[in-house]
Amino acid sequence: MTVAQVQKKASLPQVAKAVFWSFLGIRKRRDYETDSVELKPQQVIIAGLIGAALLVFTLILLVRLVISKLV
Numbered sequence: 001m002t003v004a005q006v007q008k009k010a011s012l013p014q015v016a017k018a019v020f021w022s023f024l025g026i027r028k029r030r031d032y033e034t035d036s037v038e039l040k041p042q043q044v045i046i047a048g049l050i051g052a053a054l055l056v057f058t059l060i061l062l063v064r065l066v067i068s069k070l071v
Contacts, residue, residue, distance in 0.1 A: 010038040019047040023055070
């Protein structure tokens with residue numbers, strides 16, 4: 001077996017970290033290259049959807065909190 005044939009699976013924290021930094025738009029080239037080998041597209045899509053839902057939910061809560069303080 002060569003190194004190219006052995007694909008290391010990414011853990012849940014690795015996937016979450018990659019999606020979080022991608023949301024911010026800040027990634028080191030070394031981390032990007034590692035992620036491109038270890039992450040599966042399905043993992044990234046699911047984590048991205050969950051991350052987007054959490055972001056929207058947090059923004060809605062923040063807006064409601066600010067509005068309730070003003071009224």
